[in-house]
Amino acid sequence: MTFSRRQFISAGLGTTALIALAACSSSESSDGSGNPSSGGTLRVGALGQPSKIERDPHQTLSNDSDFLITSLVYDALTVPGENPNVAPRLASEWTQLEDLRKWKFTLAEGATFHDGTPVTSEDAVWSLRRLREIAGETKVPVASVEDIVSDGPSAVVITTAAPNRELPLLLRLMTFVVKKDTTDFTTPVGTGPFKLESYRDGNARLVRNENWHGGTPLLEAIEVTRFDSTTAMANAVIAQQIDLASNVGAVAGRTADGRDNLTVVRRPNDVVIPIVMRTSDGPFADPRVREALRLAVDRDAMVKQVTSGYGTVANDVLGTGDPTYDWSLKQRSRDIEKAKQLLREAGFDTGQTYTLFTKEEAAGEVDSAKLFSTQARDIGVTIDVVTQDANVFYDETWLKAPLYTANWGTNDSVIFFASKVMYSGTKWNESGFRDPEFDAAYLEALAAPDDDTYAKASRTLQEIEYARGGYLVWGMADGVDVASSKVQGLPQLGGYGRVQLEKTWLSS
Amino acid sequence: MSESTTTATSAATVVAADARRFTTFGTRVSVVLAQRVSILVLVLVLVFVAIDLLPGSAARAALGRDATEEQISAAEQSLGLDRALPVRFLIWFKGLLTGDLGTTVRGTPITEILASTFPSTLLLGGLALALTTMAALLGGALWALRPRSAGARVLSPATTMVIAVPEFVIATLLVLAFSLGTGWFPAVTITDSAGGPLDSSMLVLPVIALAIPQSGWNIRVTRAALHEAAQAPHVLAAVLDGLPHRHVLLRHILPIALPTIATSLATSVGMLLGGALVVETIFNYPGIGSVLSGSVADRDAALVASVVALTGAAITCVLLAADLLRAWSVRGRA
Numbered sequence: 001m002t003f004s005r006r007q008f009i010s011a012g013l014g015t016t017a018l019i020a021l022a023a024c025s026s027s028e029s030s031d032g033s034g035n036p037s038s039g040g041t042l043r044v045g046a047l048g049q050p051s052k053i054e055r056d057p058h059q060t061l062s063n064d065s066d067f068l069i070t071s072l073v074y075d076a077l078t079v080p081g082e083n084p085n086v087a088p089r090l091a092s093e094w095t096q097l098e099d100l101r102k103w104k105f106t107l108a109e110g111a112t113f114h115d116g117t118p119v120t121s122e123d124a125v126w127s128l129r130r131l132r133e134i135a136g137e138t139k140v141p142v143a144s145v146e147d148i149v150s151d152g153p154s155a156v157v158i159t160t161a162a163p164n165r166e167l168p169l170l171l172r173l174m175t176f177v178v179k180k181d182t183t184d185f186t187t188p189v190g191t192g193p194f195k196l197e198s199y200r201d202g203n204a205r206l207v208r209n210e211n212w213h214g215g216t217p218l219l220e221a222i223e224v225t226r227f228d229s230t231t232a233m234a235n236a237v238i239a240q241q242i243d244l245a246s247n248v249g250a251v252a253g254r255t256a257d258g259r260d261n262l263t264v265v266r267r268p269n270d271v272v273i274p275i276v277m278r279t280s281d282g283p284f285a286d287p288r289v290r291e292a293l294r295l296a297v298d299r300d301a302m303v304k305q306v307t308s309g310y311g312t313v314a315n316d317v318l319g320t321g322d323p324t325y326d327w328s329l330k331q332r333s334r335d336i337e338k339a340k341q342l343l344r345e346a347g348f349d350t351g352q353t354y355t356l357f358t359k360e361e362a363a364g365e366v367d368s369a370k371l372f373s374t375q376a377r378d379i380g381v382t383i384d385v386v387t388q389d390a391n392v393f394y395d396e397t398w399l400k401a402p403l404y405t406a407n408w409g410t411n412d413s414v415i416f417f418a419s420k421v422m423y424s425g426t427k428w429n430e431s432g433f434r435d436p437e438f439d440a441a442y443l444e445a446l447a448a449p450d451d452d453t454y455a456k457a458s459r460t461l462q463e464i465e466y467a468r469g470g471y472l473v474w475g476m477a478d479g480v481d482v483a484s485s486k487v488q489g490l491p492q493l494g495g496y497g498r499v500q501l502e503k504t505w506l507s508s
Numbered sequence: 509m510s511e512s513t514t515t516a517t518s519a520a521t522v523v524a525a526d527a528r529r530f531t532t533f534g535t536r537v538s539v540v541l542a543q544r545v546s547i548l549v550l551v552l553v554l555v556f557v558a559i560d561l562l563p564g565s566a567a568r569a570a571l572g573r574d575a576t577e578e579q580i581s582a583a584e585q586s587l588g589l590d591r592a593l594p595v596r597f598l599i600w601f602k603g604l605l606t607g608d609l610g611t612t613v614r615g616t617p618i619t620e621i622l623a624s625t626f627p628s629t630l631l632l633g634g635l636a637l638a639l640t641t642m643a644a645l646l647g648g649a650l651w652a653l654r655p656r657s658a659g660a661r662v663l664s665p666a667t668t669m670v671i672a673v674p675e676f677v678i679a680t681l682l683v684l685a686f687s688l689g690t691g692w693f694p695a696v697t698i699t700d701s702a703g704g705p706l707d708s709s710m711l712v713l714p715v716i717a718l719a720i721p722q723s724g725w726n727i728r729v730t731r732a733a734l735h736e737a738a739q740a741p742h743v744l745a746a747v748l749d750g751l752p753h754r755h756v757l758l759r760h761i762l763p764i765a766l767p768t769i770a771t772s773l774a775t776s777v778g779m780l781l782g783g784a785l786v787v788e789t790i791f792n793y794p795g796i797g798s799v800l801s802g803s804v805a806d807r808d809a810a811l812v813a814s815v816v817a818l819t820g821a822a823i824t825c826v827l828l829a830a831d832l833l834r835a836w837s838v839r840g841r842a
Binding site (some may be wrong): 233 | 789790802805
């Protein structure tokens with residue numbers, strides 16, 4: 001099992017590429033030299049509601065601002081990467097042991113807490129167990145806390161119920177390690193690239209950790225300001241009150257596009273807003289009906305209008321950023337005639353009105369539902385869009401209704417979606433999908449002994465999703481950040497990758 | 509214009525009638541206070557009922573979609589959300605009287621949240637009220653005393669116009685013109701480590717955005733009150749005596765008009781605090797507005813009611829002050 005080492009090396013290559021990229025873009029700026037320079041304070045805006053402020057790194061962090069601060073102060077065992085999609089952080093490497101249910105994570109050499117004490121496996125075990133107790137199996141997929149144990153002073157062994165190849169992926173940016181026995185996080189002692197200097201109501205000032213095991217960060221300090229709304233955050237970056245508006249959205253991106261002192265960063269595969277069609281029963285149980293709807297949607301128009309053009313067309317497969325994503329599947333496009341024919345064959349009742357439930361959660365979610373309902377009219381299907389309050393939606397509609405919109409932020413893993421929302425055993429089976437072939441491929445992927453077997457199983461999963469899955473994935477929305485042109489080396493990854501600011505620097 | 513004249517007249521009539529009904533100053537204060545407090549309690553009951561009627565569960569809102577049914581019911585039990593609505597209200601109300609408001613559905617002490625955000629909102633609202641008062645007195649006096657001046661001619665349509673324009677439109681226009689356009693003022697509020705605005709220039713646009721719509725109304729009321737007071741026989745006599753303009757205004761007209769003006773300004777406090785919630789969002793001002801909107805989304809009845817209780821208390825205090833001023837100014841005529 002040497003793949004972890006290879007993963008480590010290629011992650012290193014990825015980093016080099018990122019710095020090279022940053023260097024390229026900086027040559028356009030007044031700096032000219034293109035060499036990352038050290039120093040300066042980066043002022044970042046991030047979204048967050050005061051009622052949702054959370055400082056415990058093991059609780060649900062619903063505010064972007066909290067998540068940003070937490071991931072700068074603490075290190076998780078692994079973090080998102082591009083290819084492979086898992087990169088090392090506090091764990092420098094990981095191996096699947098002979099018993100494929102066991103994973104061994106080795107802690108980075110020289111990693112210390114901000115107070116100077118070294119990180120031990122005991123701290124990591126304590127943190128992982130606490131996370132498992134608070135957040136449950138969703139975040140640490142082990143049957144009980146006893147399955148997380150130390151293996152010497154600098155390694156942790158985690159035993160899952162069945163062989164689970166996705167474990168390092170699931171632990172990305174979740175497994176923040178704190179000192180053993182810490183339960184008070186008001187003066188946090190982490191191991192991360194930045195130390196917390198002051199904190200108030202979701203706003204914070206952080207200074208760099210000179211002794212960070214990943215190398216000294218370039219920025220001297222980061223100031224995080226919490227914003228209630230994207231509008232205020234966009235105004236702040238345009239008025240140069242902040243240097244980076246993190247995840248500010250497509251509308252702000254369009255506004256900033258024309259200004260030469262601002263850079264718009266597009267992070268692909270950030271959010272997916274699929275339409276979920278119930279497969280187990282109800283009007284969409286017939287795969288021909290689902291295919292008809294997938295042929296009715298005008299994907300280009302959806303991307304153009306729902307994401308203001310900051311997005312890409314997708315092909316009804318979830319996990320578009322996955323290195324094993326199958327680009328050979330034929331891109332579905334609009335075909336009204338074929339869709340009508342499929343509906344006739346399936347005996348679909350076009351006299352009825354169908355309800356598509358949605359909620360104002362992800363940016364553009366309600367718009368996507370409305371636009372789709374207009375497009376579906378062209379194949380003779382009448383869809384009534386009902387916008388629910390998010391609370392009501394998750395109580396009454398989610399996992400139950402025959403047709404609704406969903407949204408997910410982790411889009412670089414086919415297996416993640418398979419395990420969370422499509423495998424017949426998952427509690428979040430959004431489309432009521434119970435497909436023996438899919439389940440078999442899923443288990444095969446989890447237990448895969450090598451990369452090739454894994455990739456093959458992943459492709460089978462995608463073929464089944466494409467052919468008869470319950471998702472209409474019309475496109476992917478980019479994550480859009482707006483930054484002052486002097487900010488270099490910004491994160492390019494979708495989803496939570498946006499918080500990785502340790503490579504960021506300011507040109508003079 | 510005729511509408512505000514009517515309001516001023518009827519307000520003056522009410523003042524006179526009220527003053528006759530109560531004999532002593534103390535009785536009057538306590539009766540008014542009792543009335544206002546009972547209205548506030550009624551509003552708080554309604555808040556609890558309204559939040560309860562909204563679909564969705566506070567526990568689920570707090571725990572997110574990852575939560576299992578068992579976790580949700582456990583959280584409901586520990587938060588006391590499984591109890592009957594009247595019981596929940598009484599527990600919270602008892603806490604209000606003792607100063608312990610409990611915690612939010614996410615476990616943060618409510619008093620802590622209020623203590624960190626409400627002073628900022630009071631500062632914003634207070635400054636806007638001061639600006640409104642100044643605008644009302646200056647604008648109203650100019651308009652009433654020099655009705656044919658250029659200023660009065662501008663005020664007449666301008667005040668009507670700004671009453672009709674909501675705060676968020678004004679706030680957005682101010683940001684566009686005076687921040688993004690000219691760069692004169694900051695577009696948003698960035699806080700320092702103590703939680704206040706980093707720079708006092710950050711208060712300028714939010715205060716103006718709040719004060720403009722309220723000024724429109726109050727200038728009209730002031731003008732009407734001054735105009736009416738100027739018709740009183742002793743004022744006419746003073747003018748005929750040849751007393752200076754300023755003297756007539758300050759000594760004879762203003763004392764009659766003041767109660768009406770003060771009442772109008774006091775009722776604006778509610779509007780100011782309501783507008784502050786909108787303006788705070790646009791300027792990212794660290795006040796109670798986003799706490800309120802977040803707590804409604806979270807179905808957190810105790811937090812919503814606490815915010816309402818606090819703002820209600822603030823409004824009650826100002827209204828009471830206006831009542832007292834009115835009682836004091838008509839004391840000789842009761």
